[in-house]
Amino acid sequence: MSELGFSTRAVHAGFEPDPQTGAVNVPIYASSTFAQDGVGGLRGGYEYARTGNPTRTALEANLAALELGRYGRAFASGMAATDCVLRALLRPGDHIVIPDDAYGGTFRLIDKVFTQWGIEHSPAHIADLDAVRAAVRPDTKLIWVETPTNPLLTIGDIAALADVAHTAGALLVVDNTFATPYLQTPLTLGADVVLHSTTKYLGGHSDVIGGALVTDDAEIDQKFAFLQNGAGAVPGPFDAYLTLRGAKTLALRMERHCDNAELIAEFLARHPAISTVIYPGLPEHAGHGVAAKQMRRFGGMLSVRLHGGEEAARRFCAGTKVFTLAESLGGIESLIEHPGAMTHASTAGSQLEVPADLVRISVGIEDAADLLADVEQALAQ
Ligand SMILES: *Cc1c(COP(=O)(O)O)cnc(C)c1O
Numbered sequence: 001m002s003e004l005g006f007s008t009r010a011v012h013a014g015f016e017p018d019p020q021t022g023a024v025n026v027p028i029y030a031s032s033t034f035a036q037d038g039v040g041g042l043r044g045g046y047e048y049a050r051t052g053n054p055t056r057t058a059l060e061a062n063l064a065a066l067e068l069g070r071y072g073r074a075f076a077s078g079m080a081a082t083d084c085v086l087r088a089l090l091r092p093g094d095h096i097v098i099p100d101d102a103y104g105g106t107f108r109l110i111d112k113v114f115t116q117w118g119i120e121h122s123p124a125h126i127a128d129l130d131a132v133r134a135a136v137r138p139d140t141k142l143i144w145v146e147t148p149t150n151p152l153l154t155i156g157d158i159a160a161l162a163d164v165a166h167t168a169g170a171l172l173v174v175d176n177t178f179a180t181p182y183l184q185t186p187l188t189l190g191a192d193v194v195l196h197s198t199t200k201y202l203g204g205h206s207d208v209i210g211g212a213l214v215t216d217d218a219e220i221d222q223k224f225a226f227l228q229n230g231a232g233a234v235p236g237p238f239d240a241y242l243t244l245r246g247a248k249t250l251a252l253r254m255e256r257h258c259d260n261a262e263l264i265a266e267f268l269a270r271h272p273a274i275s276t277v278i279y280p281g282l283p284e285h286a287g288h289g290v291a292a293k294q295m296r297r298f299g300g301m302l303s304v305r306l307h308g309g310e311e312a313a314r315r316f317c318a319g320t321k322v323f324t325l326a327e328s329l330g331g332i333e334s335l336i337e338h339p340g341a342m343t344h345a346s347t348a349g350s351q352l353e354v355p356a357d358l359v360r361i362s363v364g365i366e367d368a369a370d371l372l373a374d375v376e377q378a379l380a381q
Pocket residue numbers: 077078079080103105106146150175177178196197198199200209210211
């Protein structure tokens with residue numbers, strides 16, 4: 001399917017109309033177990049739904065097709081997928097390089113849990129290849145990046161980071177949650193594993209939690225499959241169905257997210273209450289050139305810093321009416337939040353601590369005029 005266009009894959013990959021009924025959508029297979037014809041005689045390859053469920057299989061094939069990878073695995077959450085990568089690919093005594101700006105939950109899991117199991121980590125600024133090289137040690141097994149990062153939208157050069165990782169005998173994992181496979185496909189740039197919180201753009205409607213891993217490497221995929229079944233952090237069939245339903249319209253939604261985010265970034269860049277707009281689509285963004293090279297467009301996420309410090313940032317978040325003050329991102333509705341007190345509170349006091357005057361915005365697909373009017377009135381309060 002990889003020769004087909006993105007939306008054709010999004011709509012069709014993973015499921016053919018059901019031969020028995022003609023159903024165009026994969027059924028929600030609400031079955032924990034599957035009848036066998038004689039001991040070990042599996043009818044469709046399924047035995048127990050932790051190991052595999054046809055609705056989940058359809059989602060996994062679809063996500064792999066979108067990321068242009070061979071193997072996809074779906075998980076109960078993005079964090080469950082993160083946990084699987086770390087346990088599948090690291091052993092006590094190993095070292096991992098992480099972004100100095102990363103999703104708070106990823107940092108918390110590595111810092112609070114994996115540290116206890118003998119995994120050491122070093123934060124590095126992923127836009128600075130020399131800094132990443134300097135953070136690499138002989139025992140480094142993984143370089144973990146997000147690009148754009150959450151919440152500071154730093155851009156890492158995926159092809160160059162893959163080179164750094166492979167030269168060091170390490171693997172490159174890219175958390176592609178912010179960009180989505182519509183905007184960039186890290187495996188085609190040399191990454192070894194792509195991770196998603198499908199809770200965000202892939203699901204796209206803020207109605208389901210999920211995660212996914214995609215790789216081209218059969219051996220790595222087998223390690224993921226072993227833990228997916230062995231530890232069991234799998235999505236149920238209804239969650240898999242919802243995520244697949246969302247993935248089918250990803251291209252349409254992303255175009256609108258990008259259109260709206262560009263307009264809001266330009267508007268805020270001229271607004272006197274804003275000291276900095278952080279959006280990779282703006283030419284003044286330090287990663288603009290790399291983003292233009294490796295991304296189709298610049299995404300629906302932007303962050304701003306306010307002249308009035310933390311108080312002004314909190315007031316802005318509380319003052320919007322169309323934007324909902326809430327954690328998460330990537331859904332059709334616009335969201336606004338204060339990372340320092342909300343999504344990234346776990347980074348307080350660490351090298352990953354976020355500025356107190358920072359506001360993160362997930363731009364939805366509403367009418368641009370309403371979104372612009374809303375940020376304008378909220379900043380006037
Ligand atoms: C939300 C998020 C995660 C975690 O995913 P969950 O589905 O919430 O478990 C990981 N990485 C990034 C970049 C995220 O935004």
